[in-house]
Amino acid sequence: QQQVKQSPQSLIVQKGGISIINCAYENTAFDYFPWYQQFPGKGPALLIAIRPDVSEKKEGRFTISFNKSAKQFSLHIMDSQPGDSATYFCAASNQNTDKLIFGTGTRLQVFP
């Protein structure tokens, strides 16, 4: 019940295309869903996050779509750029704890 399932494991997109990464969870107590971006040799960095009271959140080229009834959420990267090439992790947690349950990660490669 504590798992967060993430797909795909890897993703290759052409520059300008849309990258879509999906996650699913089971624990309905989760109420915070962040996405982290990690470059090689670096720690993860918060990209965007959402709470279940909204169905969508957009920040620049990055959008989270959230489906509470299906217990699924996804990250959309519009106009993907080579600089977006990184590993992306979805995560989930309960409020007031720093214990994040991470998905297994998606390695995104954007080719020019």
Next chain:
Amino acid sequence: KAGVTQTPRYLIKTRGQQVTLSCSPISGHRSVSWYQQTPGQGLQFLFEYFSETQRNKGNFPGRFSGRQFSNSRSEMNVSTLELGDSALYLCASRPNGAAGAGELFFGEGSRLTVL
């Protein structure tokens, strides 16, 4: 503002030894958590500290321990190292008053290799 600082960045140990990793959070952050990252298991939560108190602990054996000091700096210790402990150990700090988890700032990690 300096980010989360972890030392050492790289270290090599042999089985049976112990290791201590250090983390200095962003100035003013009082909450520190630790994660283990491996290719097989991904990112897994180890501990969470706030004001020197452990608030949460992940599903790791007792060989993994940690503490936080009054200046919010934190250390984690792994005793009787096993080959499977080879991993990137990440420390993260959270701004005070942040609305729940997720708004964590990670360091670049300490990469431990156990031979």
